[in-house]
Amino acid sequence: MIESMPRPRPPHLQREITRHGKTVWFVRIGKGPRIRLRELYGSPAFDLEYIAAVKGEPVGRKPVASIASLQWLWDSYRETGAWTGLAKSTRRQRENIILHVLNESGAKPYAAIRPTHIQSGIERRSKTPSAARNFLDTMKGLFRWARKRGHIQVDPTAFDIDPPKRKKGNGFPAWTRDDIEAYRRRWPLGTRQRVWLDVILYTGLRRGDLNRIGKQHVRNGVATIRTEKGGETVTVTLPIIPALQVTLDRGPIGDLAWICGARGQPFTKESFGNEFSQAARQAGIPKSAHGVRKIAATIAAENGATGKELDAIFGWVDGGKTSAIYTAAADRARLSSQAIGKLHENGTSPPAPDGSVRAAGEIYK
Secondary structure, eight states: OOTTSOSSOOTTEEEEEOTTSOEEEEEOOTTSOOEEEOSOTTSHHHHHHHHHHHHTOOOSOOOOOOTTBHHHHHHHHTTSHHHHTSOHHHHHHHHHHHHHHHHHHTTSBGGGOOHHHHHHHHHHTTTSHHHHHHHHHHHHHHHHHHHHTTSOSSOTTSSSOOOOOOOSSOSSOOOOHHHHHHHHHHSOTTSHHHHHHHHHHHHOOOHHHHTTOSGGGEETTEEEEEEEETTEEEEEEEEOOHHHHHHHHHOOOOSSOSSOOTTSOOOOHHHHHHHHHHHHHHTTOOOOHHHHHHHHHHHHHHTTOOHHHHHHHHTOOSTTHHHHHHHHHHHHHHHHHHHGGGSSTTSBOOOOTTSOOOBTTOOOO
């Protein structure tokens, strides 16, 4: 099914798995010919191919772009390992972004693009900082590759660019222990929704990996899964702790993915996020799956996990920056608890208004 299209699958669209394990898509109307779709599954270009095939129009016969055009550069980039090595979700996101750029400027020479053009693109998206950042990342990926291949001498994304400002705040709100208890009261053991929470809480995986992990990843009580984030692949090893095993034993779980829908089928990344948020709201918690990952990291840090241990669990590869947020908060709480009695050097509180002295921590009445 096309991830960007609603269920059920669009009419006449068929999927096959080749003997090499590759997924291929066809359009076939009745007993007519099978028309192969070759664009990236779920991308805007794929949708256009599907529509053309259903209408009986030629598929995959795009006009040849000029070798000097931005369209040609993009088409060439998509044939390289720099592109195919990106996560599918990243490629789909960047396809959506570049589609609008190419509609407006695809015929223009790529060598004429300057930092001012990139900056203008950022500013046009300034009302949505995440869209502006994704636009910049897309153009950086393209032009860094072009620079390495010698197509351009100067990368227009390399300097004189004001990156989009991030919104102030801590991002997705973290869950609390009270939230976890409220959710579990609403969704007890034996429900799909309970499996969802406990797999997130006891593995710490991102949404894009949660919909994949299952029994095929477990050997001798240890789950091993290759995770992807920002184009980097990290192997994460996660022993299955007893609390998670109890939840998995009660289920229900899918055949190849622990987290599944009502029919036992795996979710896409996007659909799982929506379904989990809905389950959380039914428990009175207006928060997302990512917030569970935050409380998981907080609990681990408060229980004494080091920065490197957190990196190993959660697959962070930013040199300890993210794990330091959690270890620093846990350290502050621990040190505060240990030091509160030291507010007065003799272990007593400062004199009361009447001149009397109370023991440390005693409240004046």
